[in-house]
Amino acid sequence: MHVYCFSHFSDNNGFVRGIASLGINYGQIGNNLPQPENVLDLLISLKLTKARIYDTNPQILSAFANSSVELIVTVENQMLASLIDPQQALQWVSTRIQPYVPATRITGISVGNEVFTDDDTALLAYLVPAVVNIHGALAQLGLDGYIKVSTSNSLAVLSESFPPSAGTFNTEVSGVMSQFLHFLSSTESPFWINAYPYFAYKDKPDDVPLDYVLFKPNSGMDDPFTKLHYDNMLYAQPGPTSERNYGLFQPDCTMAYNVGLSSLSSPSSSTLSNPSSSTLSSPSSTSSASISLASSATKDANTESMAVYWMVVCLLTFQVLIRRAY
Numbered sequence: 001m002h003v004y005c006f007s008h009f010s011d012n013n014g015f016v017r018g019i020a021s022l023g024i025n026y027g028q029i030g031n032n033l034p035q036p037e038n039v040l041d042l043l044i045s046l047k048l049t050k051a052r053i054y055d056t057n058p059q060i061l062s063a064f065a066n067s068s069v070e071l072i073v074t075v076e077n078q079m080l081a082s083l084i085d086p087q088q089a090l091q092w093v094s095t096r097i098q099p100y101v102p103a104t105r106i107t108g109i110s111v112g113n114e115v116f117t118d119d120d121t122a123l124l125a126y127l128v129p130a131v132v133n134i135h136g137a138l139a140q141l142g143l144d145g146y147i148k149v150s151t152s153n154s155l156a157v158l159s160e161s162f163p164p165s166a167g168t169f170n171t172e173v174s175g176v177m178s179q180f181l182h183f184l185s186s187t188e189s190p191f192w193i194n195a196y197p198y199f200a201y202k203d204k205p206d207d208v209p210l211d212y213v214l215f216k217p218n219s220g221m222d223d224p225f226t227k228l229h230y231d232n233m234l235y236a237q238p239g240p241t242s243e244r245n246y247g248l249f250q251p252d253c254t255m256a257y258n259v260g261l262s263s264l265s266s267p268s269s270s271t272l273s274n275p276s277s278s279t280l281s282s283p284s285s286t287s288s289a290s291i292s293l294a295s296s297a298t299k300d301a302n303t304e305s306m307a308v309y310w311m312v313v314c315l316l317t318f319q320v321l322i323r324r325a326y
Contacts, residue, residue: 024051032251036063042253043069056096065103072108080112080126089133098141106147109134114154116173128179152192163223164236
């Protein structure tokens with residue numbers, strides 16, 4: 001599991017001003033995983049209100065019904081080719097999404113994961129038609145006002161990421177990216193991105209202060225062109241990225257690495273009730289972002305070493321990512 005934070009922006013420049021809520025990236029690769037009901041209890045005990053899963057597992061969607069936890073679900077990459085057919089997209093939404101709402105609070109659908117940088121380059125041609133068709137199916141079923149459609153991207157889609165003001169998309173994907181951004185703009189949907197500041201630190205540990213990576217007090221850096229000041233690497237996000245997945249919790253739901261979540265739970269948290277919901281509510285009109293923290297440190301490493309290996313997954317809104325795209 002990865003932990004991510006939802007933050008709200010209070011100005012038009014896309015700067016994160018505060019953490020609104022916390023969530024979990026709920027991975028399911030393993031043969032001894034806890035039951036979805038136990039995972040939900042864990043989230044509630046930690047006061048986490050959002051989660052992302054990498055498919056549409058019906059057991060999870062059913063288990064999370066009538067709870068306060070919002071879900072982002074994922075269309076697997078291998079399904080994109082079939083979804084360029086509008087009828088197939090309608091069938092997918094009708095069978096994978098519609099039966100579970102509004103009881104299960106599905107607020108987003110990621111159509112594929114890191115498609116722009118996937119080794120299977122044929123997927124790229126399917127992405128925008130699949131995204132458009134999934135959104136069209138939601139609209140046909142009256143769900144488009146409650147569920148946003150996008151795709152999760154690797155920062156490798158950027159040919160330049162430092163300084164932040166120089167950020168540009170790779171020319172190899174610019175054509176499809178332009179179509180995709182047009183869709184996001186027309187539907188006011190978020191641009192989701194997976195960002196891992198640790199890997200930038202790992203490549204240049206002598207040049208990047210550790211406190212700058214770990215959100216600790218530091219002198220930060222200034223963009224030489226915009227003169228904007230960045231006090232942590234997540235906001236500036238220089239350097240290469242890589243996909244990694246590590247768990248913060250053991251199969252029995254005990255904590256593997258303490259990244260501060262224990263302080264979120266209270267003695268009475270296990271008795272929290274799950275409020276039921278019989279109506280759909282529209283996503284907040286306030287722009288939001290999410291940040292994921294996960295650890296790849298070994299259990300016998302000291303606290304500082306574990307912190308060094310934290311990784312961050314950031315889902316930034318469309319407004320933040322593309323304000324320099326044109």
